[in-house]
Amino acid sequence: MKTLNQLLYLVFLCLFVSVSQAQNRPEFLKYMNDQWVDSTLSKMTLEEKVGQLFVIQMYSKEPLPIDHPVLDKISRHHIGGIIFMQGLPEQQLEITNQLQAASKTPLLITMDGEWGPGFRLKNTPKYPVQIALGAIQQDSLIYQMGYEIGSQMKRLGVHVNFAPVADVNSNPSNPVINYRSFGEEPQKVAHKTWLYAKGMQDAGILAVAKHFPGHGDTKTDSHLGLPVIRHDFARLEQVELYPFKHLINEGIGGVMTAHLHVESYDPDNSLPASLSTNLIQNKLIDDLGFEGIVVTDAMNMHGVSKQFSAGEATVKALQAGNDLLEIVPNLTERIEAVKTAIQKGELSEAAITHKCRKVLALKKWLKLDHYQPASPDHLHEDLHQPEYRLTKRLLHEQSLTLLKNEDQLLPLQELDTLKIAAVSVGTTRETHFQRMLANYMSVDFFTLPEKATTNDLNSLNAKLSSYNLIIYGIHDMRLSVSGKYGTTSIMNDAIAKLPGRKQVVALFGNPYALNYLTNASQGNALLVTYQENRITEELAAQAIFGAINVSGKLPVNVNQTFRLNQGLLLKKNGRFKYTVPEEAGFSSVKLKTQIDSIVNLGIKEQAFPGCQVLVAKNGKIVFHEAYGYFTYDKKRPVKQTDIYDWASLTKITGPLPALIKLHGEKKFKLDMPFSFYWPDFRNTDKEKITSREILAHQGRLKPYIAYYQEAMRKDGHLKTSVFRDHPTTLFNLRVSTNLYMNNHYIDNIYSEIRDSELLPSKKYAYSGLAFFLYPRIIKDLTGQDYEKYLQSQFYKPLGANTVTYNAYKRFPKSIIVPTEQDNLFRKELLQGFVHDEGASMMGGVSGNAGLFGNATDLAKIMQMYMQYGEYGGEQLMDSASVREFTRIQYPKNKNRRGLGFDKPYIDNQKKKLKDAYPAVEASPESFGHSGFTGTFTWADPKEQLLFIFFSNRIYPSRDNTKLFKLNIRPALHQAIYDSLF
Missing domain, CATH: 3.20.20.300 (Glycoside hydrolase, family 3, N-terminal domain)
Structure with a gap:
């Protein structure tokens, strides 16, 4: 035993x-x-x-x-x-x-x-x-x-x-x-x-x-x-x-x-x-x-x-x-x-x-x-290594939980049909949530404080009557059950269903709070972020517009409506994501250090009083900084939302998207004589020049005509038959603050273009003349007003709501960066009026210059090109047409240009930085444009890299060429490539 x-x-x-x-x-x-x-x-x-x-x-x-x-x-x-x-x-x-x-x-x-x-x-x-x-x-x-x-x-x-x-x-x-x-x-x-x-x-x-x-x-x-x-x-x-x-x-x-x-x-x-x-x-x-x-x-x-x-x-x-x-x-x-x-x-x-x-x-x-x-x-x-920031951001992103999405309201589509009010409930401050929403389209901000009265709520609801979408952010909550998670009855009443309006609710707090915010379940969409900080607020806004995926599921039973493991999948639709550089493969330290160094050199040497730099990669905006001031008196710092005169960037953001779209619709043919679309060229030496040749700057057109000089007397004063200092029935084409042009003088401009001498040979010579004509051509081909066509077909669907001609009509001077002190023609500091003299004589609406906007909205247009006509889940133009316009047309003739687009030097990657254009590492597939006022943008589809530089280098005078002498833009562009892992 x-x-x-x-x-x-x-x-x-x-x-x-x-x-x-x-x-x-x-x-x-x-x-x-x-x-x-x-x-x-x-x-x-x-x-x-x-x-x-x-x-x-x-x-x-x-x-x-x-x-x-x-x-x-x-x-x-x-x-x-x-x-x-x-x-x-x-x-x-x-x-x-x-x-x-x-x-x-x-x-x-x-x-x-x-x-x-x-x-x-x-x-x-x-x-x-x-x-x-x-x-x-x-x-x-x-x-x-x-x-x-x-x-x-x-x-x-x-x-x-x-x-x-x-x-x-x-x-x-x-x-x-x-x-x-x-x-x-x-x-x-x-x-x-x-x-x-x-x-x-x-x-x-x-x-x-x-x-x-x-x-x-x-x-x-x-x-x-x-x-x-x-x-x-x-x-x-x-x-x-x-x-x-x-x-x-x-x-x-x-x-x-x-x-x-x-x-x-x-x-x-x-x-x-x-x-x-x-x-x-x-x-x-x-x-x-x-x-x-x-x-x-x-x-x-x-x-x-x-x-x-x-x-x-x-x-x-x-x-x-x-x-x-x-x-x-x-x-x-x-x-x-x-x-x-x-x-x-x-x-x-x-x-x-x-x-x-x-x-x-x-x-x-x-x-x-x-x-x-x-x-x-x-x-x-x-303790604050960039990798740590990325991990934190991704954790918050992957936790977002969508509990309701009636009729697939999110991500928001058809932005041109929406009028949005963003209401921050529980706070009196403008929130990070609201500001990020405004990066995607025009959004009006409202607040409702925690201690608001019924009268306050009624007043707010009256103001919301003209909007068809209300986005509520529920803020300043507590994570713990004490005090009902910081909720109040007025907060619950605020998000009650408003008749005839769709509603999105973003809850910046503990999901258990939904037991006290019972009206949240009445909205069309409900998003929970679990806590409130800048990251969660910005991510919630990005989710609403489809910039990120949403995949979180409730880890708890909240009540009988919102149960354990409940959570809807929301797939991103290709709009810009805002994140840290490491997520896109950059070293944030290296990127910021190099950009700061080059920009600060430019400011120190007075190449420009201030500027902006935006960098995006793989559809992610990873860097957007504002530097310096509007002017050298250093009174108004530059902000990321400020409006700039885009100058010649207008060529690729105004007429060009329309021409690409019309090309895809077979309404605009590149190898058709340009005179087919502009009959005034018929029976002239320009009759047989093709649209392709003109767009590739190989049409023998002279580079520029100083139209305003033809409207000046020998003593330097403007002809009274052309200009007046106040508007009348005949003189109502506004050129600047106190200068109005004879409506019919535009015909003289067209005649000057028609009668201009051709260059002797077919080779690359940059010319902006035809771009004065494209707005009328586009109007004839579409049957719509040129500006309205651009807004309805591109800018509004993109959410690029700051893009406009004649910025003075839409924005206060306080947010428009000034360009040149024009002492010769318009006799004023230009701010909100286009700098280019020729474009100003077109009433500010031209194809060569005239568009204004902020950097974020330019990025949307460029990203659309880089995605071959698609953005935010919508195909806005034919992809094959985009590819055609962005490729080199005449490489054998040593012409690097695409159709309207600028391209790198043909042997660019073999050059030294001081001789390259733009960056040495910009791929042959890349494209972009520069602007006379100090603007620049470049997209590289091979690297999925976008670079935007805004400055007003011509303040106070165009004689300032230090931007070029210091090689600022190519150096910045190359620094971005150098900052990739």
């Missing part, structure tokens, strides 16, 4: 070993018998061993004085670690080094960094809250986040992060976990929690999962009282304990025990789990097999401190199986209580020694046996 028992024991042992091998042990345990651990432990007194089991709190809001109590506790009690609370990163690092220098045994430096160092420290990275991460369907970024948080902690001199939260939040009214949980589905919570933890541990930081055995179904805040869990064993195993079992099997290094009472495990008392032998020693350690560090939640929380004295709670916590006690007031009392318990036999010294050995093994794994102080050098840069 004895032999049989031995055999059964051996079988059991083998099974146990195989199970144990399947479970990953925490890595630090391999150092349990390390020489440094043994040596350090052998030199410790009992009091020193006990001291290693305590972690006391520290703040880094101010420098560490020499008489700080923590220094005394380190020297007298030999504490094991510090937990840092609120403060500053630089201050914390300095204090850490001071404390480590004062400690005989290196300290464990710990933090609560549930969503990164920013959970506690100002000016440090802060990732999305866990409920947002719970909505993400592709989890690899959660591991990346964990690794980055681990790296950031390590850089700060931190060794242990009391994160992630492994609680399954099944109670919408949970006041303490709630948004801190990955959600309500145990399997997903377990999976995501481990990815986060593994990332940190791979970075060399101990992860501590909390709050064992599960704090997700509680109604009491354990900081204020003792929550109670009343579920039976089966439910606990399936839900609350499930993530912890998974984490233990995967190799989590630490587990934090909770101050809550679980009736099933301790039915005869109100013992907190953190002090329960049944839950910690029997369940966590013996049953689940956890061998890592067990740490209590903060011992100053009322969930434990209201029932027991400091000494009692400490002894019970150690008896129950905890290895570390966190945030321990009354430290002396606690240590004395432990020593007394050992003397009484309530605690064994062997148990204390074993716990201390685990702490030392952890310190060995953390390489504290060869402790090196953290360096303060470049701390800010190290």
Whole structure:
């Protein structure tokens, strides 16, 4: 019988070993018998061993004085670690080094960094809250986040992060976990929690999962009282304990025990789990097999401190199986209580020694046996690496959850049919959400404060009566259930369905708030972002217009309407995404440094008073900066939304899109004589010149005619038969502020073009003459007014609502960048009136110049070209026609031009930068144009790279040619290519 028992024991042992091998042990345990651990432990007194089991709190809001109590506790009690609370990163690092220098045994430096160092420290990275991460369907970024948080902690001199939260939040009214949980589905919570933890541990930081055995179904805040869990064993195993079992099997290094009472495990008392032998020693350690560090939640929380004295709670916590006690007031009392318990036999010294050995093994794994102080050098840069910003942004993006989308309203299409009001509810400020919406089309802004009255709401609704789409942003909410998540009845009333108007609601907060914003479900579309910051506001706006995909799913049950795993897929439609350079393959540091350097040189040398630079790649705008001022008096800084005179960029943004579209419709043929479309050329020397030749600047047309000079007398005064200083029936073609032209004089301009001499040979010679004629040709071919045609066919569908002729009619001078002080012809500073003299004599509406707009709207037009006529899910022109117009037409004649478009030098990539045009690395497929006023744009389909440069280099005079002499535009363009990874 004895032999049989031995055999059964051996079988059991083998099974146990195989199970144990399947479970990953925490890595630090391999150092349990390390020489440094043994040596350090052998030199410790009992009091020193006990001291290693305590972690006391520290703040880094101010420098560490020499008489700080923590220094005394380190020297007298030999504490094991510090937990840092609120403060500053630089201050914390300095204090850490001071404390480590004062400690005989290196300290464990710990933090609560549930969503990164920013959970506690100002000016440090802060990732999305866990409920947002719970909505993400592709989890690899959660591991990346964990690794980055681990790296950031390590850089700060931190060794242990009391994160992630492994609680399954099944109670919408949970006041303490709630948004801190990955959600309500145990399997997903377990999976995501481990990815986060593994990332940190791979970075060399101990992860501590909390709050064992599960704090997700509680109604009491354990900081204020003792929550109670009343579920039976089966439910606990399936839900609350499930993530912890998974984490233990995967190799989590630490587990934090909770101050809550679980009736099933301790039915005869109100013992907190953190002090329960049944839950910690029997369940966590013996049953689940956890061998890592067990740490209590903060011992100053009322969930434990209201029932027991400091000494009692400490002894019970150690008896129950905890290895570390966190945030321990009354430290002396606690240590004395432990020593007394050992003397009484309530605690064994062997148990204390074993716990201390685990702490030392952890310190060995953390390489504290060869402790090196953290360096303060470049701390800010190290904590704010561009890759960290990208990860944070992508996490927020992938968490966005679309809960409603009636009739596929989103992404918004047919922008030309929409009149949009963006209402920010709960705030009085203009929001990032509204400003990003306005990047896509013209949007009017309204606000409704949190404390608005019914009269305020009625007044707002009256103003909204003329709009056919209302986009509501719900702002300034709370993440926690306290105060109904910051919602009010007026906020709910504000988003009530308005008859005859479609509505989109973007909720910048916790989805549980939908229990109080019941009217949100009445809208046509509902988008949840989980929290509010600049990134989530901007991403929500981008999602609404189709710039990004939306794929998040609710990680919790909100109510009977919005259920777990609910979330609609929304596919992007090709509109611009706004993001950080790294997402498009740039080094943001290199890109900004090089652009700043070149631009600042231009401003310093007075090549221009101010400028803008926009860079987009792969349909993503990754850089858009404004520099300098409107003028050299430095009174008005340049802003990204400012309006510029595009000058010759008009050629490729005014008549050219119309001609490409008409070509695709077979209404405009390139090899047909131009005189077919402009009969005035018939029976002249220009009769047989083709449209292709003219558009490729190989039609022998002379470059330019100074039309205004023909309207001047010899004394320099303008002819009164042509110009007047006030409008009349005959003189109503406005040229500038106080100058009006005879309506019929345009015919003289046409005649001058017709009668101009041809150049002697067919070779490349840039000419703008034909572009004066295209507006009338386009009107004849379409049967529509030229401007109205452009607006209806291109600008409005693109959402390019700032693009216009005669900007003075639509925009205040305060946002229009001035060009030249014209002392010869118009006798004024030109601001809102086209600079080009010829275009001004066409009433500001011409094909060679005259368009105004901002950089973002020019980018839409250029991106449409780069996508061969498609933008925002709409094919606005024939793709084959775009390809034809953007290719070199006469390369054998050494003519680099496309049809209307400029192209790189034919052998450009073999040239040095000073001789190249534009950038050396611009591909042969690329195209663009430059403008006399100091504008430039270039698109490279091969690299999917777009560059826009706006300046007013001719202020105050066109004699300023430093922009060219300093080679500013090619240098900027090349710097962009150089900044690619």
